[in-house]
Amino acid sequence: MVIEQTDTDRGPRDRLLTAAADLVHAYSYRAVGVQAICDRAGVKKGSFYHFFPSKQALILAVLEENWESFTRDVLDPIFGGGAPPNERIAALFEFAFASHTEIKRQTGHVRGCPFGSLAAEASTLEEPLRARLLRVFEDWTAYLRDALSDAQASGALRDGIDVDATAWGLLSCLQGLLLISKTANDTSIIPRVLEEVVAHLWREA
Amino acid sequence: MVIEQTDTDRGPRDRLLTAAADLVHAYSYRAVGVQAICDRAGVKKGSFYHFFPSKQALILAVLEENWESFTRDVLDPIFGGGAPPNERIAALFEFAFASHTEIKRQTGHVRGCPFGSLAAEASTLEEPLRARLLRVFEDWTAYLRDALSDAQASGALRDGIDVDATAWGLLSCLQGLLLISKTANDTSIIPRVLEEVVAHLWREA
Numbered sequence: 001m002v003i004e005q006t007d008t009d010r011g012p013r014d015r016l017l018t019a020a021a022d023l024v025h026a027y028s029y030r031a032v033g034v035q036a037i038c039d040r041a042g043v044k045k046g047s048f049y050h051f052f053p054s055k056q057a058l059i060l061a062v063l064e065e066n067w068e069s070f071t072r073d074v075l076d077p078i079f080g081g082g083a084p085p086n087e088r089i090a091a092l093f094e095f096a097f098a099s100h101t102e103i104k105r106q107t108g109h110v111r112g113c114p115f116g117s118l119a120a121e122a123s124t125l126e127e128p129l130r131a132r133l134l135r136v137f138e139d140w141t142a143y144l145r146d147a148l149s150d151a152q153a154s155g156a157l158r159d160g161i162d163v164d165a166t167a168w169g170l171l172s173c174l175q176g177l178l179l180i181s182k183t184a185n186d187t188s189i190i191p192r193v194l195e196e197v198v199a200h201l202w203r204e205a
Numbered sequence: 206m207v208i209e210q211t212d213t214d215r216g217p218r219d220r221l222l223t224a225a226a227d228l229v230h231a232y233s234y235r236a237v238g239v240q241a242i243c244d245r246a247g248v249k250k251g252s253f254y255h256f257f258p259s260k261q262a263l264i265l266a267v268l269e270e271n272w273e274s275f276t277r278d279v280l281d282p283i284f285g286g287g288a289p290p291n292e293r294i295a296a297l298f299e300f301a302f303a304s305h306t307e308i309k310r311q312t313g314h315v316r317g318c319p320f321g322s323l324a325a326e327a328s329t330l331e332e333p334l335r336a337r338l339l340r341v342f343e344d345w346t347a348y349l350r351d352a353l354s355d356a357q358a359s360g361a362l363r364d365g366i367d368v369d370a371t372a373w374g375l376l377s378c379l380q381g382l383l384l385i386s387k388t389a390n391d392t393s394i395i396p397r398v399l400e401e402v403v404a405h406l407w408r409e410a
Contacts, residue, residue, distance in 0.1 A: 028326050030235030109329045119388040120325030121233050124314045134388050162401050168385065168394050169402035175384050176321075176377030183324040183339050189373050196367050197374035200405045 013051045015041035020055075021062045025114045026107065029059065029121050029129075056126055059118070063132050066114060067139070079143045085151035086202050089144065089170065090194060096174060097190040100181060112182035116175045141167045148201075156202060166201065173197055218256045220246040225260075226267045230319045231312065234264065234326050234334075261331055264323070268337050271319060272344070284348045290356035291407050294349065294375065295399060301379060302395040305386060317387030321380045346372045353406075361407060371406065378402055 010018075019040035023032040034055050038045045052058040078091045104110045111117070115136050123130040145167035151157040173193065181187045215223075224245035228237040239260055243250045257263040283296045309315045316322070320341050328335040350372035356362040378398065386392045 027330055028235060030233060030326075031330055111329055112325060116384055117325045120317060120322045120384055121235075123387045123390070124316055125232055125236055130388060130390065137385055137388055158405065162397070165394075165397040165401040169378060169382075169398040172381030172385055172394075172398060173374060173378045173402070174381065176379065176381035177374075179321055179325055179380050179384065180342055180373065180377055182328045183335060183342055185328070185335065189370075189377075192367070192370040193374040193377060196370040197378070197402070200363065 012041065012043045012047060016043055016048065016051060016058060017062055017065055020058050021066060021114070024059065024062070024118065025111050026109070029118055056128060060128060060132055063115075063118075063129075063136065067136050071139075075140070075143050079147060085147040085154075085156060086198075088147045089198060092144075093174060093177075093190060093194040093198065096178060097187055097194075100178065100190075101187045104185070104187060110182045110185050110187055113175060113178040116178055117182070120179075137171060141171050144170050151202075158201060161201065170198070217246065217248045217252060221248055221253065221256060221263060222267055222270055225263050226271060226319070229264065229267070229323065230316050231314070234323055261333060265333060265337060268320075268323075268334070268341065272341050276344075280345070280348050284352060290352040290359075290361065291403075293352045294403060297349075298379060298382075298395060298399040298403065301383060302392055302399075305383065305395075306392045309390070309392060315387045315390050315392055318380060318383040321383055322387070325384075342376060346376050349375050356407075363406060366406065375403070 016037060020032070020037045023037060023040060034048055035045055037055075037058070038048055048058075052061065074095055075092075078095065079088050081088075083091065100110055100112075115133055118129065119133040119137075123133070141164075145163055148157065148161070148163040148166055152161065152163055157163075177190050177193055180189055221242060225237070225242045228242060228245060239253055240250055242260075242263070243253055253263075257266065279300055280297075283300065284293050286293075288296065305315055305317075320338055323334065324338040324342075328338070346369075350368055353362065353366070353368040353371055357366065357368055362368075382395050382398055385394055
């Protein structure tokens with residue numbers, strides 16, 4: 001999500017969260033320092049430590065907020081809307097394609113998944129970030145697993161599919177597509193792979 | 206790959222390459238400075254710039270060497286050995302599982318794919334790294350595409366599969382699995398997803 005935050009009516013803590021989310025997504029966790037986050041947020045560096053004991057603590061708060069808004073605005077509507085399971089799963093990939101294509105249009109860069117990019121960068125270095133990001137992936141997989149379970153119950157899925165492993169496979173595929181899209185600075189691989197890989201799960205394919 | 210390099214008989218340029226490859230894989234690109242690389246390599250910092258104009262130039266040389274050894278030691282034997290196409294593709298995922306499980310055993314951390322982790326961290330920041338890593342992914346996908354083309358020619362693949370998109374889908378899935386394994390610090394998802402996702406490509410599945 002690209003958010004240019006200039007609204008100084010919001011409190012400094014909120015402005016720090018928004019600035020950090022945008023800068024880390026645009027660059028990387030290590031590339032962005034506390035000073036740059038404060039500059040973007042219009043908050044004095046001395047005030048930073050009133051709100052957060054460290055950059056890591058700020059980023060943990062960003063993860064909470066990002067995950068909450070992603071579930072509320074994207075996952076709950078897609079997976080809770082009563083569409084057939086195959087359409088729910090396709091809609092997630094279509095959202096990824098549309099939203100990351102829009103970020104490229106606005107910024108010139110495919111930035112990749114903010115959760116996935118941070119996990120790749122920080123998992124061996126900062127244990128609290130790794131643990132929080134693992135919960136993100138587990139909770140994300142639960143949406144996919146529920147859709148696959150519904151499809152299995154209605155007979156729409158091919159026989160003999162392990163829905164938990166397949167849900168992890170779908171999230172792996174989506175994360176890999178976002179990584180490759182970031183590396184290519186081009187999102188066009190997402191709909192092409194959606195057609196090929198995801199379709200083969202369904203009986204009617 | 207975990208390489209503890211202590212052999213001072215190798216030249217300083219080689220020792221810098223080995224030290225940088227290991228440290229960046231263990232931590233991240235930004236987390237590792239030139240001084241730390243020199244310390245690990247047993248090379249004076251003043252000598253570093255005799256061999257490489259920048260850390261980025263060193264890492265580009267590491268990428269060349271890593272890709273050359275990965276193709277020679279892993280991809281060429283797996284994909285050039287005359288095994289049936291489905292066994293070639295499965296062998297790549299099995300290699301990933303075995304090698305990353307061994308890294309966890311040796312170091313305590315699943316470090317993820319050195320190419321994928323660097324791509325996630327640096328693609329929006331350092332254009333030469335992004336461009337080189339895209340070529341890595343393109344060349345890697347060619348091995349998968351050739352195996353799928355052989356399978357299509359022999360009638361082993363399900364009808365109507367787009368082999369290029371499917372090859373990218375398989376690399377996406379593998380990259381995502383390595384990212385999730387790094388985040389979980391556990392590789393057990395790899396063989397579970399291999400069974401489920403990859404098997405559905407084949408006619409006999």
